Amino acid sequence: MTVRFFHTSDWHLGQYFYQHSRHYEHAQFLSWLLDQIEQKKPDALLIAGDIFDVINPGSQAQKQLYQFLADAQSRAPHMQTLMIAGNHDSGYRIEQVDPLLEKYQAHAVGVLHRRDDQQLDLERLILPIYNAEQEIVAWCLALPFLRSAEITSSHEHSRNSQDAIAYIHQQLIALAKTKKTANQALILMSHAHMQGGETSDSERPIIIGNEEALSTALFDEVIDYVALGHLHKPQKVQHAHIRYSGSPIPLSFSEVNYKHQIIEVCIEPENDPDQRVKIDSLMIPRCVELYKITGELNEVFERLHTLPQGPIEQLEQRPYVDIEYHTQTPPAPQLRQQFEDALPPDRYRLVRIARVYRNNENDPNLQPSVSLSPPTPQSLFQQLWQQQGYAIDSEVEKDFASLVQEAEALLEQQTEQGSHS
Template structure:
């Protein structure tokens, strides 16, 4: 029996891009996705984490998600929506609305739970996928972002984060093997950084301490498809059936050239392994363009003037511009005004200006950027650390990020007590 499902991830609903809301762009993506659901009627929609951009999303972002789920259910009543928490999400928060989700044939797995005897609750991590006749055609193994505090110390096999991750995968796949029949597919959905994955600068690091990215060896050959979240670039990882779907919109200027997509998967476990998967990338239309302008000052001004004209009334629909200009001298005091005047009027949002000194300058080409958005904890730490005269090497930075993860975990726990 063929199971058809959509694989998507990293929506980051509620994101502010250099203090500009992405709500309009997300609205357009979700409207497009609803059209695909109505047309293709998949058995399931898999959302592989980072549903929201922050652990405490604004009400507008939450409303966007729940309205989408209601609309999707009305268009495809038999479709199941399965979601996992990513490192940007509060696992406890997205699980709190389970009664609401059930009304829309949706389920979320936010955290790893334990049974009364202290062992892993594997039953909660295994979700059957049904066809229109309510026959089980696949099992989805759902693994949210794995925080060490949730998975270590359960037994002698979970004394470290890496051991616990390996043990959890092993036990979950073993339980799935017991449940599946020959004509049922096994799909694993996970939010993780896999070895060999290509990253962008908008992805919050989730490798902490001295832990490494995860190996695809965790996935038994019995798994027919691995639906990954976290990396924003659509890509396969070592094997054709292990994939990141990527984010639906560019979340930084480094993602301008990404081919944003939703993966439409058709899987027939009765066929030979090399023939059982049919994967189609559904390209997502980009509704707001991003422009990265580089060069010496005169060249930058020329490029800005050459951008397309045409007024865009709504500020939320105007195109983003990032300028990196190269110079040997300090900037003139009216530089931003020069850039703004060179841009065609009422069409663009100039969100970032950075200065790149040419290599002949004393500092050897150091980057002097003016960021128009709040700094991340990582960047703030690096700035303060350098001001104290220290070098923020990898070990120091990893230790700091480990503390940040612990603080986030503590905040999540407090918000749910």
């Protein structure tokens, strides 16, 4: 039996980009996706985590998701939507609305649950995918973002994160094999950082402490397709069937050249191994451009004057501009206003200006000295750490990322406990 599904991830609904809402851009993407769903009629839509940008998304972002699910169900009534929580999501929050999701043929796996004997409940992580005739054509192994505190224990296979993750994969795949028939596919959906994956500067680090990125050796050969989330660049990881779909819109200026897409997968388990999985990329139109302009001041002004002209009435539809100029001298007064005046009127949003000192013409090292980017925990820590005279290295960054993650997990637990009290 054939199964056809879409793989997407890292929507980050509710994101603010330099204080500007991305609601319009997400709305355009979701409208395009609905058209693809209506045209292709897939059996399932897989959303591999980071559905929202923060663990407590605003009402507008939540409404955007649930309205999409309602519209998708009306366009393709038999399609199931399967979602997992990413490191930006509250797993408890997305599971709380399961009765609502069921009305729209949707299901969310947010956290790992334990049975009465304290063993992980793996059954609830294996989800059937049905075709239009209500036959089970595939099983989806749905693994949300695995936090160390949730998976480690005194069990001999779970004393550290790496061992625990490997053990969960082994047990989950073994259980799935007992369910699978010869004419059904096995799909694994996970939100994780895999070895060899190419990152951007907008992804929150999830390699913590001294842990390493995960190996594709976790995935048994019986798995027909691995649908990954977390990294924003669409990419294969060592094998053609192990893929990140990437984010639907650029979430930072480092992602300007990414070819944003969803992945259409068709699996025919009864075919020969080299012909059973067909993968196509469906390119997502970009509705708002990002321009990153770098160089000496005269070069920057020349580039600004050559940008496309013509006003854009709606602010949310105007392109974003990032300027990084190189100089050996302090900035002139009113420089920002000069940049604004050089831009075509009523068309762009100048969201960031960074000055980079060039010590001398023969010095290839450029040192950023001014940025209008909003502070993050990582940037504030780096600034304070360096002010104390210490050097930032990868181990320090990993340890700090571990502390941030623990704090976020504690905040999430307190939030959930407060909502139940």
